[in-house]
Amino acid sequence: MPSETFHSRLRAAIEDRGTTITAVASHLGVSRHTVTRWCKSQMPDDDQINRLAAYLGISPHALLSGTEISPEHMAACHRLFALATGLSTRDVEAMIHLAESILATKM
Numbered sequence: 001m002p003s004e005t006f007h008s009r010l011r012a013a014i015e016d017r018g019t020t021i022t023a024v025a026s027h028l029g030v031s032r033h034t035v036t037r038w039c040k041s042q043m044p045d046d047d048q049i050n051r052l053a054a055y056l057g058i059s060p061h062a063l064l065s066g067t068e069i070s071p072e073h074m075a076a077c078h079r080l081f082a083l084a085t086g087l088s089t090r091d092v093e094a095m096i097h098l099a100e101s102i103l104a105t106k107m
Helices: 007-019 020-030 033-039 046-056 060-065 072-086 088-104
Strands: none
Touching: 007 046, 007 060, 020 033, 020 046, 033 088, 060 088, 072 088
């Protein structure tokens, strides 16, 4: 659903797990007020997003975007990244251009 936001996904994930804002706050070592703000308008930092996702049993990507990435796809992405680290910046830019071209044909 296009109108879905990080905040609504977070609220839904908390509800789906059968937990509470208070329990999430306690587990992450933050105040209840902080988690309430995340559920309404503010964004947690990357570390907090990773910890939230782990506690709620979903991937950070799913929490941020609303879509899940399969373990196989994630492994392929990690492999691609590992290969790219051995390339020159110019070669990495060429790979980015290729990926963008592939994506453009799918739109």
